[in-house]
Amino acid sequence: MVPYVAVAITAVILSLVPLWIGDSRTLTGVAVSGLLFACYATAFNLIFGSTDQLFLAVGALAGVGAYTSAITSDRLSLPLPLTIILGMIVAMIISGLFSWIAVRRSLGIIFTGIVTLTFSLAFDNLLLGQRSLTGGETGMVIDAGKGAFFRGQIPPYYVFLTLLIGFLLAYVAIHRSRMGWAFRALRDDQLSAELSGVNVAKYRIYAGAIGGAMLGLSGALWAHVEGFISPATFTFVHVDVQVLVMLVFGGIGTLLGPVVGSAFFTYLGEVLASFSQLRLIVEGVLLIVLFLALPQGVVGAIVIGITRLRERRKGLP
Amino acid sequence: MAVLELVELEKHFGGLPAVDGVTFGFNDGEILAIVGPNGAGKSTLLKTIIGIHPATSGTIRFSGTDITKMSTHRIRKAGIAMVLQTPRIFGSLTVRENVVIGAMFGNPKGVSESDAYEEADEMLAVVGLSSKADLAIDKLNLHEQRYVDLARAIAGRPKLLLLDEVMAGLNDTETASSIELIRRLRDRHGVTVIWVEHVMKAVLSLAERIAVLDFGRLLTSGDPQVVMRDPKVVKAYLGGKALPDA
Amino acid sequence: MTAAILDGLVLGLQFGLLGVGLTIVYGMGGVLNLAYGAMAVASAIVVSVAMRSGLPAVPAVALGILTGAALSLLLNVTIMRPVYRRRGDQRVLLSILLTIGVAFIINGYLVWKLPIEALSLSIGGDAISILGVPMRVGSLLASAITILAGVGLILFFRRTTAGKAVRSVIQDEVGARLCGINPASVRMLIFTLSGAIAGLVAVTRSMTSPVPVSEGFSLTILALLVTVVGGLGSVKGAMLAGLILGVVNALSSFYIGSYITTIVLLVAAALTILLRPSGLFGEYT
Numbered sequence: 001m002v003p004y005v006a007v008a009i010t011a012v013i014l015s016l017v018p019l020w021i022g023d024s025r026t027l028t029g030v031a032v033s034g035l036l037f038a039c040y041a042t043a044f045n046l047i048f049g050s051t052d053q054l055f056l057a058v059g060a061l062a063g064v065g066a067y068t069s070a071i072t073s074d075r076l077s078l079p080l081p082l083t084i085i086l087g088m089i090v091a092m093i094i095s096g097l098f099s100w101i102a103v104r105r106s107l108g109i110i111f112t113g114i115v116t117l118t119f120s121l122a123f124d125n126l127l128l129g130q131r132s133l134t135g136g137e138t139g140m141v142i143d144a145g146k147g148a149f150f151r152g153q154i155p156p157y158y159v160f161l162t163l164l165i166g167f168l169l170a171y172v173a174i175h176r177s178r179m180g181w182a183f184r185a186l187r188d189d190q191l192s193a194e195l196s197g198v199n200v201a202k203y204r205i206y207a208g209a210i211g212g213a214m215l216g217l218s219g220a221l222w223a224h225v226e227g228f229i230s231p232a233t234f235t236f237v238h239v240d241v242q243v244l245v246m247l248v249f250g251g252i253g254t255l256l257g258p259v260v261g262s263a264f265f266t267y268l269g270e271v272l273a274s275f276s277q278l279r280l281i282v283e284g285v286l287l288i289v290l291f292l293a294l295p296q297g298v299v300g301a302i303v304i305g306i307t308r309l310r311e312r313r314k315g316l317p
Numbered sequence: 318m319a320v321l322e323l324v325e326l327e328k329h330f331g332g333l334p335a336v337d338g339v340t341f342g343f344n345d346g347e348i349l350a351i352v353g354p355n356g357a358g359k360s361t362l363l364k365t366i367i368g369i370h371p372a373t374s375g376t377i378r379f380s381g382t383d384i385t386k387m388s389t390h391r392i393r394k395a396g397i398a399m400v401l402q403t404p405r406i407f408g409s410l411t412v413r414e415n416v417v418i419g420a421m422f423g424n425p426k427g428v429s430e431s432d433a434y435e436e437a438d439e440m441l442a443v444v445g446l447s448s449k450a451d452l453a454i455d456k457l458n459l460h461e462q463r464y465v466d467l468a469r470a471i472a473g474r475p476k477l478l479l480l481d482e483v484m485a486g487l488n489d490t491e492t493a494s495s496i497e498l499i500r501r502l503r504d505r506h507g508v509t510v511i512w513v514e515h516v517m518k519a520v521l522s523l524a525e526r527i528a529v530l531d532f533g534r535l536l537t538s539g540d541p542q543v544v545m546r547d548p549k550v551v552k553a554y555l556g557g558k559a560l561p562d563a
Numbered sequence: 564m565t566a567a568i569l570d571g572l573v574l575g576l577q578f579g580l581l582g583v584g585l586t587i588v589y590g591m592g593g594v595l596n597l598a599y600g601a602m603a604v605a606s607a608i609v610v611s612v613a614m615r616s617g618l619p620a621v622p623a624v625a626l627g628i629l630t631g632a633a634l635s636l637l638l639n640v641t642i643m644r645p646v647y648r649r650r651g652d653q654r655v656l657l658s659i660l661l662t663i664g665v666a667f668i669i670n671g672y673l674v675w676k677l678p679i680e681a682l683s684l685s686i687g688g689d690a691i692s693i694l695g696v697p698m699r700v701g702s703l704l705a706s707a708i709t710i711l712a713g714v715g716l717i718l719f720f721r722r723t724t725a726g727k728a729v730r731s732v733i734q735d736e737v738g739a740r741l742c743g744i745n746p747a748s749v750r751m752l753i754f755t756l757s758g759a760i761a762g763l764v765a766v767t768r769s770m771t772s773p774v775p776v777s778e779g780f781s782l783t784i785l786a787l788l789v790t791v792v793g794g795l796g797s798v799k800g801a802m803l804a805g806l807i808l809g810v811v812n813a814l815s816s817f818y819i820g821s822y823i824t825t826i827v828l829l830v831a832a833a834l835t836i837l838l839r840p841s842g843l844f845g846e847y848t
Contacts, residue, residue: 052652105837109652110595114791115833121784122829129822178421178430185418188407191369195401196469197393197422237780241663248660280671287664291657292645 003172003255010259011165018157027270028157034266035160036222040239041247041258042167043214046174047095049253050183051207053102054113055095058215059239060120063127065091065216066223066234071133073144073224080144080224087220088213094119095212096205103201120236127231139230142223156225163221164259167214171255174210179203187253245283249290251297260298320345320509321366321397321477326375328358328365328533335361337533338375343477348503348510350524350541352517354553358533359513360402363479366511367399368392379477394425398470399479404462406454406469413450416440416468423473433472440468444498460491464498471502478502480512484519492516496523521545529553566696567817568810573702575809576709577768581782582789582801583716584760590733590796591753594646594658598638598665599761600782605669606631606762607682607774620684628762635758638665639751647750666779673776683773684766701770708767712760713802720798729753733796788832794839808832 014035021027040058047055055061069087072078078086098119102112127134134140174180182203185193193200223229232238242265250261268286272279294301319342328336335358343349351359364370366377368389377385384392398419407415416437421428428436441447444464449457454465463483470478480499484492496519502508514520520527521541528538531553537544544550585599596602610627614620642665646658673680686704690697720726731739732749740746765774765782789808793800811831816824 054656101837107836110655110795111791111836114787115836117784118788118829118833118836122826122833125822125825125829129826178427181418181421181430184410184414185407185422188409189405191401192405192407193418193422194369194389195367195393195399195405196419197390197424197473198418199388199390199422201388244660245663277671277675280667280674282671284664284667284671287667288642288661291660291664292642295657 003176004169006256007165007168007172010168010256011161014161014164014259015158018155028155030266030270032156032160032225034262035157035164036218037239037242037246037266038259038262039160039164039167039218040215040243041250041262042164042171043211043218044243045247045253045258046171046214047099047207047211049247049257050175050187051204052109052187053099053204053208054109055098055116055208055211056113056236056240056244057095057098057116057120057123058243059234059236060116060123061091061095061212061215062219062222062239063123063229063231063234064094065219066229067127067134067219068216069220070140070142070144070223070229074140074142075133077144083144084217084220084224087223088216091216091219092209092213095215096209098212099205099208102208103204117236117240120240124231124235127234134231137231139228139232141228143227145224145227159221159225163218168255168259170210170214175255179206183207245287247297249287249297251300251303254297254299254303257297257299264298319343320380321511322376322378323366324376324378326362326365326377327373328361328370329373334358334533336365336372339530339533339535341528341535341538343509343511344526346503346507346509347525348499348512348523349526349528350520351511351513351528351530352515352520353530353536357530359530360481361533362530363399363481363511363513366392367397367479390422393423393475394473396425396474396476397479398423398473398475398477400463400466400470400481400483402482402485404459404466406462406465408454410454411450412446412452412454412457412465413437413441415454415465416472419469420472423470423475425473428473436472437468440472441465443471443502444468460487460495463495467498471506471508474506475508477509477511480510480514482513482515484514484516492519495519499523564817565694567813569693569696569698570702571810571813572806573698573706573771573809574812575806576706576713577764577771577805578785578789578809579802579805580709580712580760580767581764581786582793582805583713583798584757584764585786586790586793586796586801587729587753587798588757589790590798591729592643592647592750593651593654594643595655595662595787596635596638596757597659597662597783597787598669599662599757599786600784601666601669601673601779602631602634602758603761603765603782604774604776604779605634605673607765607769607778608673608677608680608776610684610766610769611680611682612677624766627766628759631762631765632755632759634669635761636751636755638662638758639754643750643754647747666783670776670779673779677776679776681773681775682765682769684769686770699771705767705770708763712763716760716798725752788829792832792835804835 017031021031040062044055044058047053065087068090069083072086073080073083098116107115128137182198185196185198186200186203190200246261246265247258249264250257269279272282296304321343323339323341326336326339327334339362353359361370365372368387372385376383379395379397384395407418417433420433420436441450444467446461446464457465484495487495499510500523503510524541526538527541527544529536529544529550536553537547537550585596588594588596606627609630610623613623613626642661646654646661649657686701688700690699691703720730728744729749731742731744732746736746768774789801789805792808793804808828812824812828815827
């Protein structure tokens with residue numbers, strides 16, 4: 001029950017944030033982007049945190065979802081919900097394919113990272129090059145989302161909060177299921193997992209596909225809520241580096257690590273916004289100090305602390 | 318009847334044969350020890366059977382089914398489990414949870430979580446570790462960790478158990494207890510045991526049949542007392558020196 | 564066609580040396596330095612600033628290379644220490660995360676203080692005809708320096724005691740330790756060398772195209788691709804992979820043009836990794 005309670009508390013706290021930031025459009029925009037990154041980080045956590053697959057294509061997969069949905073809705077005039085599902089499915093298939101390749105070629109963490117990184121860079125170039133379809137670097141304005149229930153009637157903040165809570169609940173459900181047992185086993189020791197009857201390849205591909213679907217869905221929703229996308233929104237530097245940093249800061253493989261990490265770095269970015277030049281330096285210093293001080297991340301360190309306290313109370317060593 | 322049959326089984330590493338044309342039948346319900354000098358290919362043979370190393374050529378048949386090309390997890394579900402020499406336990410899980418994994422995934426039928434917990438507790442009772450079920454796995458010593466590994470292997474009730482030098486590094490009491498446990502597993506649960514071992518005392522007190530491997534080839538097999546006196550074996554195995562306790 | 568191939572070779576030599584600097588660090592300590600490109604850019608900017616304040620080109624370049632070496636040495640004696648205490652994947656991962664932080668700091672500082680600075684060394688003189696193709700003196704000089712550096716490195720690894728010590732540590736850390744070689748000091752040497760190479764590549768690159776402050780990240784990515792295609796840890800492999808990728812780059816921009824070039828390059832890199840995960844040369848040095 002503990003994880004569900006944690007998600008519920010997170011939902012309550014995050015739903016109160018708009019009261020705190022008030023009517024400021026800039027701050028609301030920052031908060032919405034923070035939620036989007038929390039969604040990305042949760043998906044990435046499922047892929048990397050649960051099954052050790054370093055996918056450096058988080059932004060690109062979200063971009064696949066966004067552009068698929070944007071192009072099919074605006075250029076082909078397909079119904080909006082269908083295009084969002086389409087964006088999700090295409091990202092899911094590509095991501096699942098990454099896992100399949102990584103499993104088949106038994107690529108380790110580094111090689112999986114580099115193959116997916118080349119995809120990110122190639123995808124970015126493709127978006128820039130296919131001007132007639134994507135608008136190139138100037139980006140594309142998407143009209144299909146106008147009048148949709150999630151644009152205008154519900155503030156974007158709550159659209160993405162709902163999405164994030166959905167992802168967190170899915171994360172908990174997955175980890176409490178048979179798949180969660182398989183994840184724990186294969187992360188600890190791949191060979192032992194196989195020897196215990198766990199189909200390691202299958203569960204890696206599941207994690208890749210589910211995480212990819214989450215990313216595609218986030219990207220597609222973002223495209224229609226914002227009404228505008230450009231390649232810069234999904235680049236490796238803007239998304240993947242940030243997401244990796246957020247997740248490691250919050251705690252890899254923990255439920256709330258992605259949320260804590262993205263909240264912290266979003267807040268930090270806002271505090272440092274007026275000294276934007278200093279931002280990179282401060283983030284760099286923080287990264288180094290925090291990784292060295294808290295290798296398990298903030299949430300990881302808290303969980304370990306609680307476990308120790310409990311053990312002490314029980315009188316265990 | 319042979320529960321496991323190897324036909325002309327070969328496993329090469331970069332052209333060098335580690336298992337070199339082994340043809341052999343393992344009987345249902347027996348405890349068979351594979352012995353041989355270091356580097357004779359004993360561990361490799363077990364790992365080839367369970368699919369960790371894919372066979373270079375030849376056939377492996379288990380209960381009549383060809384399992385040569387199956388992946389390890391499928392072979393496990395089909396009824397063969399293995400315990401490695403160094404216990405490879407899941408470090409972040411408790412003792413019980415380690416066994417739950419085996420119970421949940423090692424069974425050909427899908428097992429629910431609650432059934433898996435029940436099965437895990439039963440298996441922990443078999444190896445005598447019920448009292449330590451809730452401990453973190455790293456709180457256990459080598460002997461106990463091997464027993465957890467064993468409990469995880471027998472969860473899901475495999476028909477055949479492959480053991481790779483599971484007595485290495487144990488003291489006399491622990492060895493005796495391991496011998497007793499393996500015999501009990503066979504007697505009560507009808508498991509066939511194929512067991513690679515260096516500890517000769519244990520082999521001679523437990524094995525019903527011995528197969529001797531040398532340079533990846535099957536040298537001979539048969540009754541332990543007879544095989545260990547075979548001059549061919551003495552020569553290959555110990556370079557002509559006398560055998561201990563034989 | 565010939566022109567495209569020659570251009571590709573000029574570019575490829577730079578790619579190759581860039582890769583060598585990154586690959587030796589991986590071969591040595593099993594770590595990736597993602598601040599590598601940022602360090603190269605820092606060296607280039609030092610050269611540029613030094614020359615603007617009146618220093619002649621040669622000492623300015625020397626100062627730049629020293630900067631790269633010093634930055635790298637600093638990295639090795641500070642934040643790389645905890646990294647070496649880890650093993651395997653954990654080690655690589657921590658090195659990636661920490662050096663991303665270092666790259667942030669270097670980039671952030673340069674963008675803050677010198678946002679529009681760029682190094683562009685223009686080498687005068689008329690174009691020289693090679694195989695009927697007029698080549699700019701800058702390209703030829705850059706290539707000559709790169710080849711010299713490459714040959715020098717290979718000689719260093721094969722002939723000198725220090726170089727042999729490096730090779731022995733790469734092959735067998737424990738064995739090397741038994742022979743009285745201290746892996747930590749060899750690592751320090753290699754790290755410093757890697758920084759100097761980064762500085763050198765930044766300088767030679769600026770002879771053919773400007774190196775702006777923002778270039779750091781793409782240099783790192785490029786070095787990473789070359790390294791992986793060549794086989795992590797292989798000096799020969801990195802040089803060859805650099806040449807191949809350089810020629811692929813030039814040919815595809817000649818025949819197909821525009822943005823497809825980068826995609827071709829990336830696909831070529833990805834395919835090499837998938838078909839030969841150990842790279843062109845799977846073994847070290």
